[in-house]
Amino acid sequence: MLFWISLFLLTGILTFYYSRLQPFPEIGGKFSLLVLILAIFLWITESSPRPGSEDFAPTLSLITGGLGVIIGIRHMGITKKDVILAPLGGVLFIVGGIWLLSSRWDGADQFQQISLFLVASILVALEIYLIFRGLVIGIPGVSWSKSGIRQIQRGLIEGPNGAIAHFEKALDKKDDKYEASLYLLKSYYFKSKFVVKDKKVKKDLLKKGKDLGLSLVEKFPNSVEYRYWYLVNLGSWAEEYGVFAAAREGVADQMRYHSKKIIEIDPYYENGAGYFLLGAVHYKAPYIPFILSWPNNNDALKYLELAQATGEPEIAQIVYYAQALDKDKNRVEAIKLLEAVIKRIPSADNFASDWEWIKKAKIILDDLKS
Numbered sequence: 001m002l003f004w005i006s007l008f009l010l011t012g013i014l015t016f017y018y019s020r021l022q023p024f025p026e027i028g029g030k031f032s033l034l035v036l037i038l039a040i041f042l043w044i045t046e047s048s049p050r051p052g053s054e055d056f057a058p059t060l061s062l063i064t065g066g067l068g069v070i071i072g073i074r075h076m077g078i079t080k081k082d083v084i085l086a087p088l089g090g091v092l093f094i095v096g097g098i099w100l101l102s103s104r105w106d107g108a109d110q111f112q113q114i115s116l117f118l119v120a121s122i123l124v125a126l127e128i129y130l131i132f133r134g135l136v137i138g139i140p141g142v143s144w145s146k147s148g149i150r151q152i153q154r155g156l157i158e159g160p161n162g163a164i165a166h167f168e169k170a171l172d173k174k175d176d177k178y179e180a181s182l183y184l185l186k187s188y189y190f191k192s193k194f195v196v197k198d199k200k201v202k203k204d205l206l207k208k209g210k211d212l213g214l215s216l217v218e219k220f221p222n223s224v225e226y227r228y229w230y231l232v233n234l235g236s237w238a239e240e241y242g243v244f245a246a247a248r249e250g251v252a253d254q255m256r257y258h259s260k261k262i263i264e265i266d267p268y269y270e271n272g273a274g275y276f277l278l279g280a281v282h283y284k285a286p287y288i289p290f291i292l293s294w295p296n297n298n299d300a301l302k303y304l305e306l307a308q309a310t311g312e313p314e315i316a317q318i319v320y321y322a323q324a325l326d327k328d329k330n331r332v333e334a335i336k337l338l339e340a341v342i343k344r345i346p347s348a349d350n351f352a353s354d355w356e357w358i359k360k361a362k363i364i365l366d367d368l369k370s
Contacts, residue, residue, distance in 0.1 A: 001046040004057035008039035015088045023147030024081040031068050058099040065093025080142045083134040090127040097123050141173030145180045157191040185213055185229040194352045203240050209233030224266045227258050228273050252285040272310030276317050279303030283324050300324045315357040338365040
């Protein structure tokens with residue numbers, strides 16, 4: 001019995017340790033807790049005055065390990081959330097299975113012995129595959145991408161277990177670079193916009209987002225997602241670095257060009273995001289004769305109206321449209337729109353961003369009424 005107690009104890013400890021290194025540690029953590037509880041249970045039965053069946057411990061090992069293998073294979077092959085549960089559960093499964101098979105060896109005839117040997121060989125081969133797939137190949141990039149998305153939903157952007165760290169790990173893998181890169185772009189923006197307060201850190205993050213976004217757009221010119229989030233980072237970078245840096249980099253011209261490309265590729269993306277960005281740059285970019293002569297508020301109004309007509313109007317779109325209306329000397333309509341915005345409830349998908357725009361709408365509304 002001491003062997004089985006030690007086996008369960010060691011498997012539980014190893015599973016707990018390796019689960020901490022997984023993108024979804026709770027999967028292995030729950031199994032390790034079960035195994036450690038069973039180790040304590042076996043220790044209690046060992047001290048019982050009534051001896052139990054010799055097959056009890058190996059049967060328990062077989063069932064527990066089999067459960068771990070089934071759940072682990074599901075997460076390894078379907079959900080892509082865990083790769084250590086299957087091989088470590090397989091240890092209990094194979095040891096328990098082979099122990100039960102060997103206990104029947106002496107009483108078996110030649111045909112039965114061959115059958116037992118084949119079954120044992122299949123169990124060993126399965127465990128070798130699980131070890132190779134889980135511990136040698138390791139965690140696929142898609143697992144880190146999925147956990148990164150979850151961390152964003154939890155509001156955990158920075159730190160060793162934050163979304164950015166998870167997406168950066170996904171980029172180190174050969175698979176799933178597309179999704180990981182996309183969410184890393186988003187994370188740079190969200191962290192700089194809603195998490196950090198230090199101006200230097202904000203600038204560093206947005207520069208990373210701008211540089212990564214540009215490289216991805218050049219590599220995947222038909223990706224509307226990369227192009228959109230590149231512009232989001234670029235626009236925020238320009239706000240942080242200032243007018244002169246933005247002019248030196250030609251930010252306004254880039255915003256205009258890539259916004260038109262987004263409209264060309266998919267005008268309906270993110271509720272008319274291409275039209276919105278194009279309208280926003282016409283509204284915000286300064287008119288400079290002979291240098292930057294294309295921005296004008298009439299085009300801003302036109303494209304912002306198109307954005308709202310293309311999909312479900314976003315809060316940011318309405319706020320920009322209200323500002324463009326006020327610039328066009330239509331303050332009454334601008335105030336009506338902003339009053340409607342401040343009564344809106346932030347969406348679950350874009351809570352932080354919507355809330356920031358609602359706060360901005362309140363500030364603009366107070367200025368217009370004063």
